[in-house]
Amino acid sequence: MKQVLTKSNEETRELARQFACSLRRGDCVALTGSLGAGKTEFARGIADVFNCADQLNSPTFTILNIYDGSLKGIPYRLYHFDWYRLNSPEELYDIGFEEFLYGNGISVIEWADKFPDLVPKTAKRIELRRASDSERLITFEQDYPLR
Numbered sequence: 001m002k003q004v005l006t007k008s009n010e011e012t013r014e015l016a017r018q019f020a021c022s023l024r025r026g027d028c029v030a031l032t033g034s035l036g037a038g039k040t041e042f043a044r045g046i047a048d049v050f051n052c053a054d055q056l057n058s059p060t061f062t063i064l065n066i067y068d069g070s071l072k073g074i075p076y077r078l079y080h081f082d083w084y085r086l087n088s089p090e091e092l093y094d095i096g097f098e099e100f101l102y103g104n105g106i107s108v109i110e111w112a113d114k115f116p117d118l119v120p121k122t123a124k125r126i127e128l129r130r131a132s133d134s135e136r137l138i139t140f141e142q143d144y145p146l147r
């Protein structure tokens, strides 16, 4: 386990960028934490590393956004899930979510704890908790090599 207290959204993004450097094709990042905890900020940091953060700007509330990214000239596809508005797993099965989660892109799930059984066992679990207006306590289930 590893815990980091960030003091701004930029610090959270930077932490996510450092973490994202350890990601490999097929990895899934499961983010938990309440509304405003910083899950999207964290996802933005990951998208930064894969050079597709510009595609993350749409303020839509879709279950899944797909970004075409790249790292060191190699294309990566990012699957950005948000399960907040999901009422039942059926909606995920309807879009064939397993093909994405278990494919060779990188998946990031916000509100992963809504359907814990649907989160891949190998997912990298990260919990974000509001500590104050500008502080977030970010807990990595495993200790990843951060730069």
Ligand SMILES: Nc1ncnc2c1ncn2[C@@H]1O[C@H](COP(=O)(O)OP(=O)(O)O)[C@@H](O)[C@H]1O
Pocket: 006, 007, 008, 009, 010, 011, 012, 033, 034, 035, 036, 037, 038, 039, 040, 041, 042, 110, 133, 134, 135, 136
């Ligand atoms: N240390 C911090 N880390 C991340 N976000 C922060 C932090 N301090 C303040 N914030 C603010 O909290 C909000 C987090 O929003 P967001 O990432 O969309 O949350 P979530 O996706 O978990 O609902 C943003 O408005 C951000 O600017």
Ligand SMILES: [Mg+2]
Pocket: 039, 040, 082, 110
């Ligand atoms: Mg969000």
